Amino acid sequence: MKISRLCISDFRNIRNLQLVPHEQVNIFFGANAQGKTNLVEAVWLLTGAKSFRRVRSEKELVRFGACASRIEAEFFAQGRQQEIRLELGEKKTAWLNDIKQEAPSALAGSFSAVVFSPSHLSLVSAGPSMRRRFLDSCLCQISPKFLKTLSDYSRALTQRNALLKDVRYSAQLLDTLDVWDQSLAGLAALIIKMRVKLVEQLQEEAGKVYSGIANGHEGIQLSYQSSLGVPYTQEDFPGFCGQLYEKMKYHLSEDVKYGVTTLGAHRDDLLIQIEGRDSRSFASQGQSRSIVLSLKLAESEILTRASGSRPVVLLDDVMSELDASRREYLLNHIQDSQVFITCCEKAYFEGLKNGIIKEMAAGELL
Numbered sequence: 001m002k003i004s005r006l007c008i009s010d011f012r013n014i015r016n017l018q019l020v021p022h023e024q025v026n027i028f029f030g031a032n033a034q035g036k037t038n039l040v041e042a043v044w045l046l047t048g049a050k051s052f053r054r055v056r057s058e059k060e061l062v063r064f065g066a067c068a069s070r071i072e073a074e075f076f077a078q079g080r081q082q083e084i085r086l087e088l089g090e091k092k093t094a095w096l097n098d099i100k101q102e103a104p105s106a107l108a109g110s111f112s113a114v115v116f117s118p119s120h121l122s123l124v125s126a127g128p129s130m131r132r133r134f135l136d137s138c139l140c141q142i143s144p145k146f147l148k149t150l151s152d153y154s155r156a157l158t159q160r161n162a163l164l165k166d167v168r169y170s171a172q173l174l175d176t177l178d179v180w181d182q183s184l185a186g187l188a189a190l191i192i193k194m195r196v197k198l199v200e201q202l203q204e205e206a207g208k209v210y211s212g213i214a215n216g217h218e219g220i221q222l223s224y225q226s227s228l229g230v231p232y233t234q235e236d237f238p239g240f241c242g243q244l245y246e247k248m249k250y251h252l253s254e255d256v257k258y259g260v261t262t263l264g265a266h267r268d269d270l271l272i273q274i275e276g277r278d279s280r281s282f283a284s285q286g287q288s289r290s291i292v293l294s295l296k297l298a299e300s301e302i303l304t305r306a307s308g309s310r311p312v313v314l315l316d317d318v319m320s321e322l323d324a325s326r327r328e329y330l331l332n333h334i335q336d337s338q339v340f341i342t343c344c345e346k347a348y349f350e351g352l353k354n355g356i357i358k359e360m361a362a363g364e365l366l
């Protein structure tokens with residue numbers, strides 16, 4: 001997937017930007033608050049996903065004083081030249097090859113990207129929900145069926161939680177609860193199965209990237225941590241469902257006491273270790289950055305394998321806190337993809353062969 005033309009107007013501090021990107025590396029450097037992240041954010045929005053920044057209302061994205069933003073790109077994917085257009089204002093509207101889409105989310109799958117931003121560092125340091133979201137968003141891109149399973153699980157969980165509160169006052173509801181337990185266990189089993197398989201693939205890909213970045217000095221280990229404590233067994237899926245169901249039953253009295261489902265796929269975690277140590281407690285800033293980068297580049301590999309099309313890689317402010325050898329590995333490793341990199345220091349990229357370096361100031365490319 002390669003963008004051959006990009007136009008951004010009235011998006012954040014970008015009044016009017018026109019760019020013919022290089023098909024490999026595109027570096028945007030400049031002082032703070034010039035619009036580098038804004039540029040990357042605009043490209044990311046073309047995937048149909050929400051911004052990777054905390055945005056209260058999408059109206060915030062429109063340039064102060066303007067009525068609407070417009071982001072347009074021509075790109076090559078699925079063997080042909082395509083066009084995408086996004087308008088943001090009162091509403092967000094997307095067009096793909098001049099066809100208005102029902103919703104911007106319909107762009108997913110047509111234009112794909114992976115993004116690293118410093119806000120993703122919380123993938124390492126924050127609680128398990130960020131890591132589950134990372135796994136689930138990868139899986140949603142690989143398999144539309146997964147999104148359905150996930151929303152069915154979430155609905156069943158809401159119903160079960162409501163019943164858990166009522167069961168205290170009418171014990172005959174326990175029979176109804178059992179029906180939800182069976183359905184929830186079946187759905188949890190499907191989710192866990194998909195997540196475990198993804199973690200295996202991530203381990204393989206992120207393992208290679210991480211040891212490359214770290215120059216072979218250290219390795220990353222990823223494992224799926226099931227809150228119900230039932231290891232996934234590929235050979236006997238019905239048996240696995242049964243075990244999850246039994247565990248849920250075992251925890252029933254606690255669930256009734258707290259009025260919520262205390263354990264399940266919604267409480268699981270992705271354990272990330274460096275040399276056997278939990279990265280949540282022990283990773284340095286540079287290591288955390290390397291971990292998130294490895295996960296994101298692994299995601300890009302897995303999406304490429306699943307869709308046959310290599311996502312655009314967006315790296316916002318990735319180079320700071322990486323030492324020279326980590327930076328060099330990264331630059332060499334990502335050259336198969338079209339990459340957009342932002343940074344403050346131009347000096348990091350001296351000697352860049354396959355790409356362009358542009359300075360950004362006050363929302364404009366110089």
Ligand SMILES: Nc1ncnc2c1ncn2[C@@H]1O[C@H](COP(=O)(O)OP(=O)(O)OP(=O)(O)O)[C@@H](O)[C@H]1O
Nearest residue numbers: 012013032033034035036037038060061062063064
């Ligand atoms: N809706 C908007 N209209 C106009 N300007 C905006 C809007 N939203 C944000 N900005 C401005 O955009 C600028 C920030 O741009 P951006 O985050 O892209 O900077 P940056 O170049 O990535 O800086 P840093 O190096 O600090 O990360 C800020 O000055 C901010 O006020």
Ligand SMILES: [Mg+2]
Nearest residue numbers: 036037316317
């Ligand atoms: Mg920035």
